[in-house]
Every structure is written in structure tokens, then in C-alpha cells.
Amino acid sequence: MTGNRAGGVDLGRGLTLPNPVGLASGTAGYGFELEQLIDINRLGALYTKGTTVHAREGNPPPRVAETGGGMLNSIGLQNPGVDVVASTYAPRWKGWAIPIIVNVAGGSIDDYVHCARVLEPIAEVAGIELNISCPNIAQGLDFGRDPAAAARLVAAVRAVTERCMIVKLSPNVTDIGAVARAVEEAGADAVSAVNTYIGRKIHRASGRSVLPLGTGGLSGPAIQPLALAAVAAVCHAVRIPVIGVGGIADAASALDFLIVGACAVQVGTATFVNPETALQVLDGLRD
Amino acid sequence: MTADLSSAALETGEVLVVERLGGGLLELVARLPHLAATAMPGMFAQLRCGHGTSPLLRRPFSVAWTQDDTCGFIFEAVGAGTRLLAELEPGDPLDILGPLGHGFSVVDGGSVVCVSGGLGCAPFPLLINELRRRGVEDILVLNGARTATRLYPAERFARPAVPVVAEATDDGTRGHHGYVTDLLRRALGSRPSAIYACGPNAMLGAVMRTLLESGADLPPTLEASLEAPMGCGFGTCLGCALPVRGEDGTSAWRLCCTDGPVMSMRDVDWEGLRALPGADVA
Numbered sequence: 001m002t003g004n005r006a007g008g009v010d011l012g013r014g015l016t017l018p019n020p021v022g023l024a025s026g027t028a029g030y031g032f033e034l035e036q037l038i039d040i041n042r043l044g045a046l047y048t049k050g051t052t053v054h055a056r057e058g059n060p061p062p063r064v065a066e067t068g069g070g071m072l073n074s075i076g077l078q079n080p081g082v083d084v085v086a087s088t089y090a091p092r093w094k095g096w097a098i099p100i101i102v103n104v105a106g107g108s109i110d111d112y113v114h115c116a117r118v119l120e121p122i123a124e125v126a127g128i129e130l131n132i133s134c135p136n137i138a139q140g141l142d143f144g145r146d147p148a149a150a151a152r153l154v155a156a157v158r159a160v161t162e163r164c165m166i167v168k169l170s171p172n173v174t175d176i177g178a179v180a181r182a183v184e185e186a187g188a189d190a191v192s193a194v195n196t197y198i199g200r201k202i203h204r205a206s207g208r209s210v211l212p213l214g215t216g217g218l219s220g221p222a223i224q225p226l227a228l229a230a231v232a233a234v235c236h237a238v239r240i241p242v243i244g245v246g247g248i249a250d251a252a253s254a255l256d257f258l259i260v261g262a263c264a265v266q267v268g269t270a271t272f273v274n275p276e277t278a279l280q281v282l283d284g285l286r287d
Numbered sequence: 288m289t290a291d292l293s294s295a296a297l298e299t300g301e302v303l304v305v306e307r308l309g310g311g312l313l314e315l316v317a318r319l320p321h322l323a324a325t326a327m328p329g330m331f332a333q334l335r336c337g338h339g340t341s342p343l344l345r346r347p348f349s350v351a352w353t354q355d356d357t358c359g360f361i362f363e364a365v366g367a368g369t370r371l372l373a374e375l376e377p378g379d380p381l382d383i384l385g386p387l388g389h390g391f392s393v394v395d396g397g398s399v400v401c402v403s404g405g406l407g408c409a410p411f412p413l414l415i416n417e418l419r420r421r422g423v424e425d426i427l428v429l430n431g432a433r434t435a436t437r438l439y440p441a442e443r444f445a446r447p448a449v450p451v452v453a454e455a456t457d458d459g460t461r462g463h464h465g466y467v468t469d470l471l472r473r474a475l476g477s478r479p480s481a482i483y484a485c486g487p488n489a490m491l492g493a494v495m496r497t498l499l500e501s502g503a504d505l506p507p508t509l510e511a512s513l514e515a516p517m518g519c520g521f522g523t524c525l526g527c528a529l530p531v532r533g534e535d536g537t538s539a540w541r542l543c544c545t546d547g548p549v550m551s552m553r554d555v556d557w558e559g560l561r562a563l564p565g566a567d568v569a
Contacts, residue, residue, distance in 0.1 A: 029523040033545075036292040037521065049525075057540055061563055064518045064526030069340040071518065075525045078540070203564075210564075221340040249340065272519035273335070273345060275384070276297065 005255065006285040009044065009264045011241050012189035015127045015164035017099055017264060019044040021254065021282040024245050024268035025103035025129060025168065026050060026075065030089050031096070037275040041097035043282065047192075047266060048085070050105035050131045053114050055081035065201045065210040070220030070247070071269060072199050074211045077105055082115045090124040099126035101166065109156045116161045127163050130154065130188075133170030133195035144170035144195075147182035158187035166243065169193040171230045177237030184238045192243035192266065193234045194227045219269040223247040228256050235261030249277065251284020258285075290522040290545035294325040295387050302379040303357060305372070310436030312406075313373055314351070314443075315360045317381045323358050325386050326350040328393060328414035329512055329549040332385030333520040334360070336368035346372075347517050347544070349409035349485075350386060352416065361409040361439065387520050391549050393417050394508050397480025398425035401444075402471055402494055404486025405432050408439035410512050410549075414483060415445040427474055428452040431467025431486075435460035468497040475501050481508035484552070488513055492557045509552045513560075515543035530559030 009017040022045035028034050031046045040046065058078030065072045079085075085102065093100050102125050104115040112130060119125045132143035132150055143153045154167060167183040169176055171194035180191050196217025201210045209215070227246020235242050244257025245266035254265045267278040274280075300319035308314055322332055333345035346368040351359040364373035375381065391414055399418055401411050408430060415426055428450050432438045438461060441452035453470050454462030463470055467486075471494060482505075484494045491511045498505055518524035522545035529547065531554045533539040538556045541547065 027519075027523060029525075032289040033292055033522045037295060058525060058528060061528045061540075062516045062526075063528055064516050064524065066342060066344050069343060071343060073518070073524065073526060078525045078528075206564075220343050269343070272524055273343060274297070275521070 004286055005258055006282055009241070011127065011164050011166065011264075013127070013162065013164040015099065017044040018097070019282055020258070020264035021278050021285065022047055022101075022243070022264060022266045023271060023278055024266035025131065026073075027268040027271050030085065031098070031100070032092065034271070034275055038279055043098050043278055044264060045099045045101050045126070047101045047129050048103050049079050050077045050103045051079050051082050051085050051115060052077060052105050053082055053111050055079065055084065060212050062210060062212070065216070067199065067201055067218065067220075067222065069222035070218050072201055072211060072216035072218055073196070074213050074216035082118045086118050086122050090122045093124040096124075100124055101127040101129050103129045103131050103168070105131040109153050112153060112157050113160055116157045120161055120163065125163065127166060128161065129166040129168050129192060130157060131168050131195070133168055133172075144179065145173050147178045150179050151182040151186035154183045154186035154188050164189045166190045166192050168195055169234065170195050171226065171246075172198050176230050177233045180234045180237045184240050188240060190241040190243060191234060191238060192245055194230045194246050197223055197226065219247070221247045221249045221253070221270075224249075224253050224256070228260060231257055231262055232260040248281065251281050254281045254285060292387070292521055295385060295521065296321050297382070297384050298322055300381045300383060302375045302377055302381050304377055305375050308440065310432075310434065310438075311363045312437060312439060313362055313364060315362065315372060315375065316357055318356055319358045319381070319383060320356040322350065322383060322385050323353040323356050326353055326358065326413065327386065327390045328417045329390030329410050330386040330388050331520070331548060332358075332360070332383045333387060334372065335382035336371040342368045342371070344518060345384065345520060347387075347520055349512065350413055351409050352412035359412070361406060363406060384520065388544055388548050389546060391483055391510055391512075392508055393421060394423060394481040395421045396423060398477060399423055399427070399481045399483070400471070400474050400479040401426065401428045402467055402482065402484040402486070403428065403430045403439070404467055404490035405437065407484070407486030407490065407512070408444070410485050411483075412444055415450055419445065426450040427479075429455070429467050429470040429474060431455040431470070431490075433457045438462075466493070468493050471497050472501055475503040478504070480506050482506055483510050485512040488560050488563075491552075492561050495552050495555070495557050498552075510549050511552045511555065512548045513543055513550060513555070514548065517544055520544045530556035530563070532556045
């Protein structure tokens with residue numbers, strides 16, 4: 001497994017990523033901060049913050065808590081709503097070389113369908129990633145846990161979009177391969193795996209959970225072996241492209257995902273520590 | 288609105304010294320030319336603590352002062368990250384991202400009161416230096432701490448001319464026996480043209496209550512540097528939410544890292560902030 005692994009990636013429906021290394025949803029906003037810190041246009045894709053029909057204020061703080069080799073978050077999908085993304089953010093992406101894939105979240109099939117319809121005519125949107133796996137909002141995981149429900153959702157969105165549609169899978173399930181197969185059969189062009197693992201941290205002095213909702217989503221290097229096992233299972237289960245995500249901090253940990261069958265990767269929490277991590281991963285995969 | 292990160296950069300500097308000031312206060316001095324040249328009062332830097340994956344996240348510290356190509360940071364070794372910083376030796380590399388955040392609005396004249404609680408002293412030397420550069424000479428520092436050894440030394444708030452520093456300790460071991468807010472109440476008689484505050488969020492809430500209860504005309508520049516558990520420090524993780532009062536009076540979240548850490552004290556939802564767990568819980 002040597003040689004250049006940094007070539008273009010065909011995800012279907014006319015979307016070819018210039019290279020396999022993207023910025024994971026929830027760790028790069030809509031790109032406007034990182035654009036100022038790194039040469040974002042060298043990267044393969046930007047998967048935006050989860051975007052919903054209406055603006056969301058997000059969860060009460062504390063929203064983040066550090067854990068061994070990782071962090072918990074409970075942001076609660078704070079976002080400006082799909083209309084603002086379409087009308088205000090998308091024009092700012094004009095001229096960017098990096099493909100923008102808008103991550104879409106919701107509580108009902110209608111929510112996802114509405115967002116997909118709003119984004120469909122926007123030229124700057126290269127594709128959509130359906131977030132059926134957010135652990136931090138009510139109903140966030142409902143679609144991700146049930147293959148039949150996930151398939152109904154994907155089929156409904158498929159009916160209104162010609163764009164490349166990626167489905168982001170939850171690792172908080174018994175059989176991730178079954179969910180992956182269901183969304184493949186329902187018309188997904190690709191899957192990304194995994195979203196965060198449900199985790200909890202206790203504040204010693206009070207004996208209470210640090211995060212106000214009790215649990216949050218665990219990310220960071222601590223989850224890389226877990227994510228790798230899940231992605232390997234997904235690669236066995238489906239024939240559509242698989243995008244690996246979970247705990248990638250350098251080229252070696254990214255290469256693991258390519259070795260088990262993923263065609264692309266997303267760098268998430270490591271960007272918080274070093275905004276240049278994704279670029280370093282890309283350069284490492286070229287060597 | 289997107290944060291202006293145009294001056295922020297990754298920089299690997301060199302540790303010059305970690306000085307023990309007593310009472311657990313530490314001052315880390317490092318050669319960081321970019322940060323020294325670009326940090327404005329109230330801005331912060333994200334410091335990497337160690338080289339491994341635990342602790343994973345950078346830690347935010349106010350840029351306490353700059354001189355030529357060096358910067359100072361004031362902290363206390365209370366957790367895994369700060370303990371690693373405390374162990375740094377001269378010559379060690381220091382990996383930082385900065386400057387970050389929204390700093391103080393520095394006034395050009397009149398009299399200024401700086402209210403510091405504990406480690407809240409951190410942003411004031413750089414602020415005072417900038418105030419003096421702009422010709423503001425009437426600067427009063429109100430410095431409070433639990434006990435005398437934990438008071439940041441008065442002569443370090445500005446060099447070479449030390450500003451007037453009034454001290455308060457909870458246990459009465461130096462200065463006024465009581466809270467820094469007692470000193471603030473007296474200082475309001477001089478009708479300051481700006482008040483800047485930094486300290487634990489609970490102390491800042493007490494400062495605001497003191498100001499409101501005093502009945503005094505409050506200056507237009509009334510700012511506090513706040514704290515929150517932080518993920519990235521540059522506005523993408525959305526982790527460091529703080530409650531502010533929206534235009535319609537309802538509460539809304541703003542990010543400590545990019546909307547702050549310095550905010551107008553008039554905008555903060557102090558009741559909402561008081562209801563939150565302390566920043567140390569995470």
C-alpha cells in the first residue's frame with residue numbers, strides 16, 4: 001500500500017473530489033474561518049456544519065469537554081438555517097476551488113427534503129451529506145439507528161435531488177453495515193462513516209455529568225481504531241464509495257482508512273488542534 | 288458575521304523562562320515574534336501543552352504583555368495542560384496559534400479603572416501599555432485575590448512606571464480585607480471614563496452588580512474579558528458559547544473565542560451566566 005494516494009475521487013453524479021482529504025462536518029463551520037488560516041482550496045472537500053430548515057441557537061454550555069485523547073461535544077447543531085446558507089453563504093463560496101458539500105440535518109423526512117430542495121439550484125453546492133447521526137439533538141439519531149427509516153429518508157431526498165448525496169452514518173448502532181446497505185439500496189451515492197460516539201464525562205467535585213444533556217459526541221484520536229473497525233464493516237457491506245472519518249490526526253491514521261477500503265477521508269477534531277492538519281494529511285498521502 | 292482571523296497564525300516560539308511568582312502564579316515568557324507584533328490588548332493565544340494527544344486541545348491564555356519579540360502569559364498549574372506548561376524549560380519550543388479573539392476597545396483619554404480578580408490580571412499589562420501609548424495616564428488598577436501571595440505583583444502591571452494599584456485580599460493578608468468590588472465602589476466617585484474587568488465569570492457578575500447598584504453614571508466603555516471551556520479558539524467548533532442579551536431582550540449565545548473574550552458588560556446576560564457551571568468543570 002504505497003505510492004500516491006492523493007488522487008481525485010469520483011463520488012458519482014458528476015462529483016469528483018480533487019483529492020481524498022476533506023474537512024469533516026462540525027469542525028470547519030462553513031469554511032470562512034479556516035479560509036483565513038489555511039490554503040483551504042488545496043483540500044478535497046469541505047463538509048459544512050450540519051444545516052437545518054430553521055436557524056438553531058444550539059445547546060446550553062458547557063458544550064465541550066476534553067477526555068483522554070479526545071473531546072466530547074454537545075453543540076446542538078447551532079446553525080443559521082438553510083435559507084441563510086443558500087442566500088448569504090453560498091455566494092461567498094463562488095470561485096473557491098474546494099468542493100462544498102452541505103451537511104443537512106433534521107427531525108423529520110420533510111426537514112431533509114426541504115433543505116435538499118433549497119440547495120438543489122445553488123451552483124456553489126457540490127453535493128449534500130445527510131446527517132442521520134447527530135447524537136446531540138432530539139430525534140438526531142432516529143434515522144441512523146433504523147435501516148428501514150434511513151432508507152425511507154434517503155429515498156425521499158433522492159426524489160428531489162440530482163446532486164451527489166452522501167449519507168453520514170452513526171457508529172452508535174449494532175450493525176452499521178445493515179444501515180449502510182439500506183441507504184445504498186435507497187439511492188445514496190456514497191456514505192461517510194463515522195459520526196461521533198456517544199460518551200459521557202463526570203465532574204468529580206459535583207458527581208454530575210459535565211455536559212448539561214448528560215452525554216455528547218466523542219471525537220479525536222481516541223476513536224480512530226473504533227472508527228476504523230466501523231468503516232471496514234461498511235466497506236464490506238456496500239459497493240458505493242465510502243468516506244472514512246474518525247480520529248484522523250496525521251497521514252498514517254488517514255491511510256488506515258484507505259487500506260480498509262475507504263476512497264476518501266475527513267479530518268475533524270484534529271483541525272481544532274492544528275488547522276493545517278488536513279493539509280499535512282494530504283501532503284503525507286502524496287509521499 | 289465571520290471572525291477576523293487575518294492576524295492569526297501558527298507560530299513555534301522558544302521558551303525563555305517560566306517564572307514562579309509565588310502563591311502558584313506562573314509567568315511564561317517566550318520568544319514569539321509574530322504574536323508580539325500583532326497581539327492587541329485582550330486578545331489571546333492558543334498554547335499547545337505537550338506534544339501528544341492527551342491533553343488534546345490547546346489552552347487559551349491572554350497575551351499578558353509583549354516586549355520586542357517576546358510575549359508573557361500568566362497562569363496557574365491547575366490541570367493537565369497547565370502542569371505541562373509549568374514544566375517547560377528555557378529553550379523548549381512553544382507551539383501557539385494567535386493572536387485570537389476580540390480585544391478591549393482602548394480609550395484615548397480620561398481616567399481608566401482596571402478591575403482584576405485572581406488570574407484576571409492576565410490581560411492588563413498589555414492594555415495598560417497601550418493606554419499609556421495613547422496618552423492615558425490616569426490608570427487605577429484594582430487587584431483582588433484570595434490571599435497576598437496570589438496577588439500579581441503591582442510593579443508588573445506596567446513598566447517602567449508602575450500605575451496606581453489598590454489591592455484587596457479575601458483573607459486580609461494584604462490591602463483591603465474583602466473583595467475587589469469594595470474598592471470599585473469607592474473608585475466610582477472619580478467618574479472613570481472606562482472600566483475594564485477580568486476574572487472568573489462569577490467575579491465579573493459581582494462587578495456588574497456593584498456597578499448597577501452604585502447608581503453612578505456608568506462610562507460608555509464598560510468591558511469584561513470572559514472565559515468559557517474552548518475547543519478550537521477560532522470560531523469553528525462553536526463550543527465556547529456564552530449568554531448575551533439579544534436586541535429584543537431575549538438571551539442568545541455568543542462565542543467566547545471570536546465574539547469575545549472581551550464583551551461589553553452591557554451585552555452579557557449576567558443572570559444566564561451565573562446559572563452556568565464554572566469554566567473549570569470541563
